[in-house]
Amino acid sequence: MRIAFASLAFALTATAAVAQTCGNTSDGFGPFIQEMKREAAAAGVSKRSIAVLDTVSYDNAIIKRDRGQSIFSDSFLTFQKKMISAGRLNRAKSQIEKHQAVFDKVQKQYGVPPAVIAAFWALETDFGAVTGDFPTIQSIATLAWDCRRPEKFRPQLLAALQLLDKGDLTLAEFKGAWAGEIGQTQFMAYDYNESAVDYDGDGKRDLRNSVPDVLASTANLLRKHGWQPNQPWLQEVKVPVELPWKEADIAIKHSRSQWAKWGVTAVSGNPIKADTMEASLLLPMGRNGPAFLAYHNFTTSYLKWNESLVYSLTAAYLATRIAGAPPVSPGRGTVNHPSYEQIVELQTKLQGLGYDVGKLDGKIGKGTRMAVKDQQLKLKLPPDSYPSVEVIAAILKSKVHGHLPPEATESDAGVEQITDEATGEPLPDLPAEGPIPKKQKKKAVILPESADQGDNEGNSLY
Secondary structure (H helix, E strand, O other): OOOOOOOHHHHHHHHHHHOOOOOOOOOOHHHHHHHHHHHHHHOOOOHHHHHHHHHOOOOHHHHHHHOOOHHHHOOHHHHHHHHOOHHHHHHHHHHHHHOHHHHHHHHHHHOOOHHHHHHHHHHHHOOOOOOOOEEHHHHHHHHHHOOOOHHHHHHHHHHHHHHHHHOOOOHHHOEEOOOOOEOOOOEOHHHHHHHOOOOOOOOOOOOOOOHHHHHHHHHHHHHHOOOOOOOOOEEEEEOOOOOOHHHOOOOOOEEHHHHHHOOOEEOOOOEOOOOOOEEEEEOOOOOOOOEEEEOHHHHHHHHHHOOOHHHHHHHHHHHHHHOOOOOOOOOOOOOOOOOHHHHHHHHHHHHHOOOOOOOOOOOOOHHHHHHHHHHHHHOOOOOOOOOOHHHHHHHHOOOOOOOOOHHHHOOOOOOOOOEOOOOOOEOOOOOOOOOOOOOOOOOOOOOOOOOOOOOOOOOOOO
């Protein structure tokens, strides 16, 4: 899971005293810990929990992992292929069947379908098989000191100490992924404090060992992120050869009737519902690649769970597969996805043209997509926001300057412990290639009422 957003007041309180203090080595880490101890005391954390900070040390291995997540440069088709297989799908369906009564109760209470919960459970830890063994507080403290995104991790460090105070986990159980996530669906400490549920009634919110607690807490967090019961999240579709491509943007919504007028159909070619329900047309690999209608539950709950578009799309797509959708179509044409080096070259060029795309990180984040779309419009190319190899070649020759609004620089590549679907093990660390943006995170497979003709269209409330 990405790093959850704490409230603004909480974040400001937690970081005000040390907002300008950080380091890229262990130098200064000791004084920083002392300052954090004072902040924790002021926040009401017990002396017993504060004393845990005396045992932590700067962990350079955590920083190396933080810099080595180049998997998020993969195309959607490549990424989802690494994450999804028949075996993982079958395990998800088996887990739903095994815990059917709990899934039913959770869906009735929170309105989140079993397939959605099971997909996160699968991707985050392979159903609890790989939760991580890193000391959580030391990992968070290291990242809180690091200069890349201290404003995200310092509130999490205080939240971790507060969680320790509450007694849901012992210090020995405070272990998880390298970036501080805990439990079978990888909650950060703040989300654990605010959204974890004691669903088995044993007096503890145990996201490491209790399946009922895991399932209910995952649903509860999604609801807090804005999940709307009995509403769809993602639907694969087919797009025509010609379409007003500038409308295909995760930030732009139109009614399904409008998309239908523009020639968007179900992936089978059958018509989609021509009603007033709004959706964005999501083209993760441009107009020639896979296409999806992304509904409110995707643009809110999924992208708050993890801001990485490729991760969130894979999680949402996996949920549709668990619910009965067919494998994704590769699209209607060849797509030449750029390499990490080509994306960095593009970002460097865009920066030179006046776009603030954030860090030159080799990930196609929000700022990069918006700048590419602006250049496509200026160069009279189909503005689908996707930097194919051909589009990059055109932009590299461009002399047309532009600019983006400040919010565009908020990159969306996530930082995850994700598990290889074939082995169930965390994906291996990759060589550091430069800084990355902030992380952040049925009733027996109910197939909600389909809006498409035929029963293999993809399933969920369409």
